[in-house]
Amino acid sequence: MESPLNFYRNFNEETFDDVSCFLCGKECDSKTAEHIFPKWLQHKFDLWDKKLTITNGTAIPYRNLTVPCCSECNNVHLSRLEEKFMLLLDKSFHELTFDDEKIIFQWTAKILYSTRYKELSLLVDRTNPKLGKVISPQELESYSSLHLFLQSIRFKTKFNEPKPWSIFIFPCKDEDFWYHNNIPALCLSMKFGKIAITIVYEENNLISDFMAPLKDLSKIELSFPQYLEANAHIFYSAMLKEKVPHYISSFNQNTEILIVNTVGTLNSRKWVDEEFASVLDFMLFSCGINIGASVLQPDGLVTTFLVDENNVHLLKKHFKKKRQQLIRVII
Structure with a gap:
């Protein structure tokens, strides 16, 4: 059983690689990926082939914006979150309770944080790899509070x-x-x-x-x-x-x-x-x-x-x- 101080892998222990879950930090038990912008959203608004411009000015198709995610986080925790968020969207976010706001907070924070996490694996300039990645693990540490808040999904x-x-x-x-x-x-x-x-x-x-x-x-x-x-x-x-x-x-x-x-x-x-x-x-x-x-x-x-x-x-x-x-x- 995990100790109360290690209920998730914090930034000091995080490996930030393509086999560790972006949410819990553990090594993925299978080769799974979480779409930063979920598939239902991409299909609903025809985003699959459209592109999002990230912080270095690179435009990436929404369909390719994925991060590593373990099967439990992907198929259990995040799946439940998507269902709850879709219900709120269906009612146009009308008369939100505190718990409703928390769902919106979790869903949107996941998008913001995982977009930054994705940039860990992307080169500033693919023609010049020596320039390094868009963001370093040290820079991602500024999102440690947001990463902690995301554990509320789990x-x-x-x-x-x-x-x-x-x-x-x-x-x-x-x-x-x-x-x-x-x-x-x-x-x-x-x-x-x-x-x-x-x-x-x-x-x-x-x-x-x-x-x-x-x-x-x-x-x-x-x-x-x-x-x-x-x-x-x-x-x-x-x-x-x-x-x-x-x-x-x-x-x-x-x-x-x-x-x-x-x-x-x-x-x-x-x-x-x-x-x-x-x-x-x-x-x-x-x-x-x-x-x-x-x-x-x-x-x-x-x-x-x-x-x-x-x-x-x-x-x-x-x-x-x-x-x-x-x-x-x-x-």
Whole structure:
């Protein structure tokens, strides 16, 4: 029986090879692979032959984005997670409970972490192997907390408040799939046709609290530029993090329950409209939306898409007030 301090293979023991499970770290008992973006998702949105651009600019077909995974994690733990997540998607993530949010957290965190894990085996430049891999095992260590959180897929886990995530749900007008992440800021967004999730990790739910006006957008069908702008607000808020909380865990060997506690608080630097504008500019540009100039206007104001047919801002006056609260409270 594993000791309570070794209920999974931690980063100090991890081999990061193609025969060790990306989730539990143990040597795979059979040659299995976990699709980072599950097959059901790829078939639903015709992603099989489409490509995802990773951090070094390489575009890889979704079908080839796999990581080593043992049969128990693949066929038992992750299979159950996929079933639970699909049920939430089928109901458009409506009226989420804490346990529902935990499922979303697990499912999306698996995608973010396993994408980084995949980059361990990919060369920066296949024509010049001496440049090494896209990411080193040492760099992956910065995801040790996220890796710990993923063990909640394998074991019953209690996340004591504050929960280490913020989740936003956005209804959308078009039916296209879209995925974007910001790896340094630990956040991602995925649009499943007419419903989308945006999530930030390891920030003690503060971004959800202080960007609360964005929650009102869950009642409005957004155009794609409006959805991108909402994401830009959240992603930039995550990029402002300068000091993140630490997490400690305990594992009861008899009950096999993992308990995660937070140590410390989140600190963030000041919001700068020019920086926010550059984030929104990048999102628009990467999606092929050309507005002819930066959203930052000569007078310092930022162009917004979040207006209704009467040119009334969807967030009215609340957003500016809440954003200033974010700055004052978490700096």
